[in-house]
Amino acid sequence: MELRHLRYFLVVAEEGQFTRAASRLAMQQPPLSQQIRLLEEEVGFELFERLPRGVTLTEAGKAFAQDARRIIDGLQQAVERAARIARGEMGTILIGLTSSASFHPLTTEAIREFRRLHPDVGVDLVELNAAEVNERLAGGLVHVAFLRKPVELPPELAFEVLEEEPMVVVLPEDHPLLNRRRGRQPRIALPKLANEPFILVRRPGAPGMYADFLTACRVAGFSPYVVREVPRMLSAIKLVSTGIGVTLVPASMQRYDQAGVVYCGLDGPQALTAPLTLGFPVTQGNGAASRFVEFVREGFVKGEVGA
Numbered sequence: 420m421e422l423r424h425l426r427y428f429l430v431v432a433e434e435g436q437f438t439r440a441a442s443r444l445a446m447q448q449p450p451l452s453q454q455i456r457l458l459e460e461e462v463g464f465e466l467f468e469r470l471p472r473g474v475t476l477t478e479a480g481k482a483f484a485q486d487a488r489r490i491i492d493g494l495q496q497a498v499e500r501a502a503r504i505a506r507g508e509m510g511t512i513l514i515g516l517t518s519s520a521s522f523h524p525l526t527t528e529a530i531r532e533f534r535r536l537h538p539d540v541g542v543d544l545v546e547l548n549a550a551e552v553n554e555r556l557a558g559g560l561v562h563v564a565f566l567r568k569p570v571e572l573p574p575e576l577a578f579e580v581l582e583e584e585p586m587v588v589v590l591p592e593d594h595p596l597l598n599r600r601r602g603r604q605p606r607i608a609l610p611k612l613a614n615e616p617f618i619l620v621r622r623p624g625a626p627g628m629y630a631d632f633l634t635a636c637r638v639a640g641f642s643p644y645v646v647r648e649v650p651r652m653l654s655a656i657k658l659v660s661t662g663i664g665v666t667l668v669p670a671s672m673q674r675y676d677q678a679g680v681v682y683c684g685l686d687g688p689q690a691l692t693a694p695l696t697l698g699f700p701v702t703q704g705n706g707a708a709s710r711f712v713e714f715v716r717e718g719f720v721k722g723e724v725g726a
Contacts, residue, residue: 422494424458425487427451428466432484436473503539507710511541514711515552515564515698517625518651523671523695525582526565529715536714540707548650549625556698562708564698567669568627578698579716585670586691588612588683589655591662597681606684609639609691616646616664618655628693632667635691656680669693 427444431451434440441448459466466480476484503509520526521544534542547555550570555561557575569578588607590597596612597605613636622629636643646664649655653675655666660679670693673682685691697716703709 420458420461422491424454424461425491427454428458429484429487429491431455431467431474432476432480435475505706507540507706507708508537509539510705510707511543512563512705512708512711513543513545513561515545515547515555515561515566517549517552517564517566518546518653519567519669519672519693520565520695521546522674523565523582523584523669524674525695529718532718533711533714537707537710540710548620549627550623552698556700559700559704562699562703562705563711566696566698567625567693568631569696569698570626575701576698577701578696580694580696581715582695583692584695586667586685586693587670587673588685589659589666589668590681590683591659591665592679592681593662594665594681597683604684605681606686608687609635609685610641610687612643612665613639613641615644617643618647618649618658618664618666619645620652620655621648621650631691639687667691 427440430443431437431440434443437448437452437455441451444451455467462483464479465477466483467474468477500509514530516526530542530544534540545555545561547561547564547566549566549568552561552564552566553570553573553576556564557573569576572578590607596607619629619632633643647655647658649658652666652668652672656668656672656675656677658664659666660677667685668682670682697712699708699712703712
C-alpha cells in the first residue's frame with residue numbers, strides 16, 4: 420500500500436463520485452477506479468458501496484477513512500516540523516563557552532536575545548577551554564562556540580573575531596603597587612610587573628593568549644616568572660585573592676566580584692587586548708545553529724547585539 424492510494428481513497432470519499440475525484444486529482448476516471456479496486460483487494464474488504472450516481476463509504480470504509488486521515492495529517496505535520504527544523508526555527512543548539520568568553524556581556528545578550536526571538540529552539544551550554552573547542556566543534560559535539568583565541572585554524576572550522584577588549588591586571592587588594600584614588604580604577608604599566616609572580620591559564624588550554632602575554636612581556640623588557648598554571652581564569656582570580664601572585668584577564672571578567680582582589684587597567688604601549696571570537700563548522704548540519712551564527716554576525720555588524 421502506498422500513500423498515494425490513501426490520498427486517492429480520501430478524495431473519492433470526500434467527493435462521493437469518481438468523476439469529480441478524478442478531476443480534482445488531475446487524472447482520468449478509469450485509472451482512479453482501478454487504483455481504488457486494487458486498494459480494496461489489498462485490504463480485503465470493500466471501502467465503497469457503488470451507487471448509480473456515485474459512491475458512499477461502507478461502515479468499514481468509514482473506519483478506514485478516519486485512520487487514513489490521521490496518517491495523512493500526521494505525515495503532513497512531520498514534514499512541516501522537519502521543515503521548521505531545517506530552516507532553524509526549531510531544534511536544539513549546543514553552545515561551547517570558554518570561562519572568560521562567558522563573562523563578556525555580548526555573549527550572554529546574544530544568547531538571550533536569540534532565545535527570545537526563537538522560543539522553539541532549545542539552547543544548551545557547556546564550558547570548555549580553547550583546546551577543547553576545536554575538538555568538540557570538529558566532532559559535532561558542540562555546534563557553536565564563544566572563545567577568545569582558537570588553538571588552531573583547521574579548514575573545516577571557521578573563527579570570526581567579534582570584538583577586541585582590553586586586558587586588565589588582577590592584584591591582591593593589599594598589593595604595594597596599588598595607590599588608589601577614590602572613584603578611579605588604578606592603572607599599571609606592564610614593566611612594573613616584572614618582578615611579580617604570575618598565575619596563568621595553562622598553555623595547552625589557551626596557547627594563543629599565553630603566547631600574546633609572553634610576547635608583550637618580552638617587548639616590555641622582562642621574562643615573566645610563572646608561579647602557577649591553572650585550568651581556568653576564574654581559578655587564577657581566586658588564587659590572586661590568596662596573595663600567591665597576580666594575573667591578567669579580559670576586562671569583562673571584572674564582572675566576577677571576587678573578594679580580596681583589585682582589577683587594574685594596563686598603561687603604556689604594551690597594553691594587551693583579548694578578542695571575543697565565534698567558532699563554528701564551515702559545513703553546519705544544524706539549521707538552528709546556522710540561524711544563530713547569522714544572527715550573531717548580523718547583530719555585531721549592525722551593532723544591535725548588546726545595544
